[in-house]
Amino acid sequence: MRKRSKYLLLEIASPFLAIFFAVLVGALVILAIKKNPVEVYRTMFLFSFRRLDSLAIILFGATPLIFSGLAVAVGFKAGLFNIGIEGQYLIGTFLAALVGFAVKGLPAFIHLPLVILMAMVGGAVWAWLPIYLKVRRGVHEVISTIMLNYISYSLIHFFIAEVFMDKQQGLAPGVGNPLIRLPKIASTALMPKMHGFLSLFGIDLPDHVYLNWFFPLALLLAVGYYFLVWRTPFGYELRAVGQNPAGAEAAGIKPGAVFFKAFLLSGAIAGLTGLSDLLSYFGYMDLDFPRGYGFNGIAVALMGKNGPLGIVLAALLFGFLNRGAEGVQAFVGVPMDTIVILQGVMILSIVVFSEVMGRFIRQQEKKEGLQGSVVL
DSSP: OHHHHHHHHHHHHHHHHHHHHHHHHHHHHHHHTTOOHHHHHHHHHHHHHSSHHHHHHHHHHHHHHHHHHHHHHHHHHTTOOOTTHHHHHHHHHHHHHHHHHHOOSOOHHHHHHHHHHHHHHHHHHHHHHHHHHHHHHOOOHHHHHHHHHHHHHHHHHHIIIIISOOTTTTOSTTOOSOOSBOOOOOGGGSOOBSHHHHHTTTOOOOTTOOOBTHHHHHHHHHHHHHHHHHHSHHHHHHHHHHHOHHHHHHTTOOHHHHHHHHHHHHHHHHTTTTHHIIIIIISSOBTTOOOOHHHHHHHHHHHTTTOHHHHHHHHHHHHHHHHHHHHHHHHTOOOHHHHHHHHHHHHHHHHHHHHHHHHHHHHHHHHHHHHHHHHO
């Protein structure tokens, strides 16, 4: 028991050691551009944590990454690499926007859930083809999802710029050239901010902060992911197939069916990724709608070791780094590229440290097990 506690402490210490190493490497990069690392890191922390509105911005920035990280993790648990989160959330966001502006006359308690449901359906539909090709034709999901990402970009561009573009913009005097975007989403489909709820606890956030109810929804989904994976029969099948498909099949589990369910679930969760921006910040979808959440979600899932708590913490770390980058750009003059380098080093460090520590612990446990058998 004492030895197991020692290994548990090593596992817990691993990401902190990795972050410390990344901070040191980042300090060397900052010195290379002739800036003071202490001043830069101090500015990042003060700018991010001194004010409540800044903390709320970090939570808002972490929200889509929690969704995308959980979507990636579901695939990983089944031994699948869903690299198509990017395309799936864009398709889901488009369908949500379409239902948000095209369907009228519904009350908010019906319209908003319908929009969320359509986003999940869009993500799941876009995940169906690659998993069908894998199970039925043996096509690797990485190849098919990468190709579908590019197809989704082109489809979204076509639908926004050619089919559903809001051409009523710019008709009023002085408005200027219209944006290439879809019509604005009805107010009944928008996600409320958390300002009113937080004000009950004496927390008053300014209007420019867009923290909304998708953040607690993301946390609830992380809890649901934990219970699904570790407390349900399907979760057992998911982990069994992910670790050894042949062994799981010998035990009576059908890997193909588990692959289908896991990948469709991954796509459905991916469909939620863009909704915080769509239904709270923008209120419409345009050609410049935020991208990259899908690929960042892979990093979040790897940093969080596919665990719900780890994914939430990794997403918050990304939110902090992005928020801190704004501060050091404005007050210290550090370019954004430096923060991107710090993010990359941090991701690599955590993944490498975690893998090295995991191998060390397994080797020690195996060695102790062999020693114990010799003594017996």
